[in-house]
Amino acid sequence: MSDRKLRVMVAKPGLDGHDRGARVLARCFRDAGYEVIYTGCHQTPEQIVSAAVQEDVDLLGLSCLSGAHRYLYPAVTKLLKDKGADDIMVIGGGIIPEQDFQLLYDAGLKAIFVPGATLDTIVTWINTNVKPRA
Amino acid sequence: MEITKKIQGGDIRAASRLIRNLEDRMPEAKLTIKHLFPLTGRAHVIGITGSPGAGKSTLTDGLIDCFRKKGKTVGVLAVDPTSPFTGGAILGDRIRMQRHAEDPGVFVRSLATRGALGGLAKAVGDAIHVMDVLGEDIIIVETVGTGQQEVDIINHSHTVLVVLVPGMGDEIQAIKAGILEIADIFVVNKADREGSSKLSRELMAMLDMAPPSAFQGGWRPSIMKVENAFQPESFNKALDDICNKIEEHYKHLVDKDLIGSRMRRKATVELNEAIRATILEPVLLKLLGSGRMEELIEKVMKKEIDPYTAAEDIAKRNLEGCL
Structure with a gap:
């Protein structure tokens, strides 16, 4: 009798203490039935990737409102690749101008959610695109 | 087994995945634990x-x-x-x-x-x-x-x-x-x-x-x-x-010399858990799958049967060899 459950990590890389959004998402993911690991603010990409591997998550959601996403998000996806853990899907959110989207998709992000995205949209996207490991 | 070797070698990724599979109760994880058990x-x-x-x-x-x-x-x-x-x-x-x-x-x-x-x-x-x-x-x-x-x-x-x-x-x-x-x-x-x-x-x-x-x-x-x-x-x-x-x-x-008494508690619990998982759960699954569980719940609710007789009945049907 197996019971696969989606494990999702919500992480905030960099020097950005605005974690209300991340907490709202963590709560929303809990209500969607996922197991959510939240690591708190001010994390380095190394800390985030290490935690994601230790927790064996299916999905890693990054939140950054400081404008450093151009550096931090690709740093996370590169480290995941280096550790052979790039099967962990990465999505991102925050104050991200549209002209940066392509750069982040190229770095390996699978989706980007910016202000205005509803919780429903995000959960529906996850339910459609992320399957717990077989 | 390859995974046993990986874990013995300190592979965090393999260990974390195994813990995941244990939580999700995947059948292959149980097999791995059988290999790991003597090493613990x-x-x-x-x-x-x-x-x-x-x-x-x-x-x-x-x-x-x-x-x-x-x-x-x-x-x-x-x-x-x-x-x-x-x-x-x-x-x-x-x-x-x-x-x-x-x-x-x-x-x-x-x-x-x-x-x-x-x-x-x-x-x-x-x-x-x-x-x-x-x-x-x-x-x-x-x-x-x-x-x-x-x-x-x-x-x-x-x-x-x-x-x-x-x-x-x-x-x-x-x-x-x-x-x-x-x-x-x-x-x-x-x-x-x-x-x-x-x-x-x-x-x-x-x-x-x-x-x-x-x-x-x-x-x-x-x-x-x-x-x-x-x-x-x-x-x-x-x-x-x-x-x-x-x-x-x-x-x-x-x-x-008290380590033994502490570990005895663990062994007791582990064995009890394993027995429950191996004997009780398949029976419950079968009852649920066949709709028999629902029928019995209905009967107990209407007082047509008491839960003890129902359980004894199930035991007779499923566990004859064990009793």
Whole structure:
């Protein structure tokens, strides 16, 4: 009798203490039935990737409102690749101008959610695109 | 088996995936545990329990630091509750431990209770085995925030820490059965707050009243005070003292030949769990799948049959060979 459950990590890389959004998402993911690991603010990409591997998550959601996403998000996806853990899907959110989207998709992000995205949209996207490991 | 080798070689990714598969009860994970089982029994398992917000995660973080300074590797299993409504969970214990995230000698894994009531997750026992084979010298198991009754942690630990904070109630609370009976070490946390001396006195009085037989091998639980975590000097000193006390307790278990009795509890629980999973669950699944369960519930509700006769009937049909 197996019971696969989606494990999702919500992480905030960099020097950005605005974690209300991340907490709202963590709560929303809990209500969607996922197991959510939240690591708190001010994390380095190394800390985030290490935690994601230790927790064996299916999905890693990054939140950054400081404008450093151009550096931090690709740093996370590169480290995941280096550790052979790039099967962990990465999505991102925050104050991200549209002209940066392509750069982040190229770095390996699978989706980007910016202000205005509803919780429903995000959960529906996850339910459609992320399957717990077989 | 390849995965056994990987875990013996310290492969965190493989270990974490295996723990995941154990939580999700994948059949192949059970097979792996069979291979790992003979290799276990090396680590010192420390249980940390106490009410929500008592400071378990912060203490765990401090203890990781102490044990790392002594050159030991540390595994942490941190349990948080699953929602009874959605099945989801927020696992936030590791927020307090993230400073160790990049230390290869520390492996922190969060687990959700998934309906288990004893303060742990069902997979904790097996997850301890995985961390043991992985080579962790110390395994710290942090329970969910507990109340009076969630004492499953004693079945899995060599040393149990019960974390208390001032303001827990009157003297009668201290003589009630349950969680206060399972401590090898009491931690009076946030001891700079009002009421901490009273709490320590009540614990002391409780221990004074206990019959000598309550202290296994003559170990009287210690009462350790920890003050404000934001004052690093006194906090670290208190943590060092607790760490030493934990090692003293393990030495006591070894010297008095008590490790066996602790591990007997674990073996008993593991066997009981395995029997339940192997015998009861397939029967329940069959009943559910065939719709027979629904029929029986209906009949019991209408008093056409009593639950005991129904159960005996099921036993006769399914377990004949076993009875």
